[in-house]
Amino acid sequence: MNRTSLIALLAASALALGTTACGAGSEADGPARTSANELRIGLSFGPFTLDPAKDGGGAPNVMRSLTNESLFHMNADYTASPALVSDYKYVGEGNKVFEFTLKKGIRFTDGSPLDAAAVKTWLEYFAKQPGPYVSSLSIGSVETKGEYTVRLNLASPSPIVPLLLSQYGNRGALSSPKSVADPASLAKGTYGVGPYVLDPARSVTGDHYTLVPSKHYHDPSAVRFKKVTVRIISNPSAMLRAFQAKQIDFGTLDPSTAPAAEKAGVKVMHWRSGTVAVTLADRDGTATKPLGDVRVRQALNYAVDREAITKAMVGKYGRSTSQYQTDYTDPALEDRYPYDPKTAKALLAKAGYPKGFSMDVVDPGSMIGNWGDPTMQTVAKYWEKVGVRVKVTQATTDFVQQALSKKFAALQWTPDTSPTSITYSLLYGPKASMNPFGASNAEIDALYRKGQTEQGGKAAKTFGKLNSMVTEQAFNVPIYEYHIPWGMNEHITGVKKGSWVVFGADLGWKG
Template sequence: MRDDDVSPAVPAPRRRSFLRGAGALGAGAVLAGCSAGPESTNDTGRGGSGRNRTLTAVIGYGNDGSWDPTQTASAFAMAANNHVYEGLLDTDPITRVPYPALGTEVPADPNATTWRFGIRRGAAFHDGKPVTADDVVFVFDRILDPGTQTLAKGFFAGWLEGVRKVDARTVELKLRFPFPDGLSRLTLAKIMPEHVFSRPGAWDDAIKGLAVGSGPYRQTAHHPKSNTTFEAFTAYNGPRKPAFRKMNWLTMVDAAPRVAKISGTGAGAQIADNIPYANIPRLEQGGLRVAGGAGMNNLFLMFNTRRKPFDDVRVRQALHYAIDSEKMVRVALKGHGRPASSFLDEGNPSHRRAKTVYDHDPAKAKALLKAAGVKHLEVEILAVNVSWIVDCLPTLKASWDAIGVRTTLAPQETTAVFTKMDQKQDYQVVAAASNPNQFGLDADLIMHYNYGPGNLWMGYTRWAGDPVARRLFKDMDRATREPDPARKRAMVQDYIDVVAEQAVLYPVVHNELMTAWDPRKLTGIRAQPYPGVNLLRAQWA
């Protein structure tokens, strides 16, 4: 994802912690405050019997990224937090339609500039303390605090002016302008207990794994690089009742052990995400259901625009035109993807084919390099070692070699790649995975996550000061404020044309993410187009 991905002027350790597990892309230790003792990662999932047995899930991303809901882009942590925490509103994991969670109802007028929420009567945190309006204000104050840099700030600060307490169980949100998309974004503001996270050092503990929410499951143990366990919260009285008495989520980044854990007669898990395409037939033959979700998951290229010749848009375009993306989809993705025709995937409601589409055109690539005066170019691709990205790299290298660009592949651990980015080390090109759908579907959110004057990604590219970039950021902000939905969509599509033309940070392919589960044991599973699993509507078969 990074999960895995990024935002502005955050101290490097925190930046890395939310970048690191996000779908591809911290440091953690077992916390006494959230650990209930060791849980074996070899749990077969048959602990207990009948409906009291443990559900075991295998997640293909690390559990050692930040668990702070205001900071994280970790695929594992975000998926887990959806079971541990609640927003005022939460969203369906597939349609992303908002529904009441801690809030008692969805505001009747999405275009209003004031939204009032009552807090669900009887809602309690996992330590037994009641959820109050003070807790809601506490979280939003942190997100909107100009002196505190969080990833969540980028999703709220542009349109949300503030949140105030009306009474002990009522809060009011004041918007800067009508912004209906804000309703679905409220799930990104997970409500956390002020009495826990206002303590000195508590935010650092949250990064390392401390999780105390009001959701249907409470965290019982957290072992970075191993597993995290949960159990049903018996005092939960919200809309998504826990169906499993206990859950054990294993982190297995390597594909082979992940597939082995869910397959065969001795399978120790009932569900796994991030299934390699090559393993689908064998898993289906073994009686498992394998389904994919297509969305914003993508392999992108990111250029260092302060490193010549990548400051020249013609060079960036040439390297994109050179890529045989159809072959990449056919060979590496086994048909489970599409070459990018826009920054947005083709299933996004705001998608429009960009004016610049990088169809495979080696002759055009050579002509652009010649026009830029570039000869004998040598490029090292700094790449994350996510399995499907690694599968795509040979096609990338062969494509560039074919136009006379001598290409070296340098795949590394995702954390190592983005540590170098945080340390502002020199590089030429990064190839990595990203999926903003972890946060939502609306195009405004997706584009501001990747582009913006204070955005961490733009810091990595060293492009934010470019005159084209400054005009782009102004156009993006104007689109955010546009009240007419059709006009707003057109404005977004127009500035995405600029993003496509500039090719500073741009997808090569969008691909499906595959989830496998045993339908003889689980029902209610829906494959989602972003990393992790959502088990809030699942149950034992």
């Protein structure tokens, strides 16, 4: 796929959470009920397509985990536990060969068996699709060893293969060989390994989806409901009304409406989901020379009162931070750049800009609520106090195209928390997807290559050093860690605080 298509999908998955202007959106209608026979889920946005190989991530993974159980399950700490596999290992050194054995007796929802040949068919199909996660793992070839063992020969090293075969990135959300042979049907139905299957006759794309129990699921005890209804409600106020009217059992809320939901008796849980940050894309000073000086980039960090902005924009549904959030962030750097406008001015003067300079920034507008333009406008006011004049452009429908146009020295956005190796390929590598000026740092590039060949504590040390260097070099101006509030009624079970994304099959009902 071309670079622009890839980033458009990546941005769509990252930006759509919390949006008020994305998707068709059902209003709060429909009867309330107290029966445990049906689970009613409300999501702020739905899948762009039902084909996991072509879809983005985020909220739709709640629905996808009900229909497409993955090979591995992603945990809150970015490790991955086996789900459909009984054994797995790296073969040899260097993280270039990965092997796993499937559990026996598992079937797809169309009745076909989950075996090594089916996995090979799916992975080879996935690699050829124009999906946002196709480049996250480069597989040279897929071998089958007997009926249930699969060996992946990687084209480039990766220390996080289990994670990339989980619900993170959709690669692990297998679909049956029969569906892969007919991609048109794969885009309209669900053919995975999961407790539920889509009922197309009772579903309307972009509005609501009806799921019914699969006849072939390997763990009947996990099939807790006779029907699951997923409604797409993009407007936060409409979602709130649906919760208040007891028409939704579980779903996404917005920082602006979550307090009212709590007052109405809805249980609200929230945890870190990503970073609201300004990425200083022109950090080599290609078009905006001052940004090529680390002192200038650090000055921009010191100039911002993160705590005040966080309190005003998201309240308790976020946390101020000086560090771009990944899997190996350093707690000691969370307050690396406290609010200190005097230091900011001094650094600008030492760098040769005592009167400041001008720069252009692009943000995704108000389509993501306070996470977008309201936050950026506030940051711009703080920068102007130390002499940095900022022109902010709002780009709602064409944010990615604008961000990559080389017209802007920086971009303000809300990427999901990601593993370091993924963040590098998104932001920091010379050919990274969101690195329009091709800025590079030889030491960081070397740390990335080293970390990709390591495991466990060695990889953690290497990637931790990479992330610390990114913070010290001030590649970004992180503002706050944002949290997505999830609401649920008093009967819902199976939701654990700290989950990166809720695993739908864990949801249950009590009482």
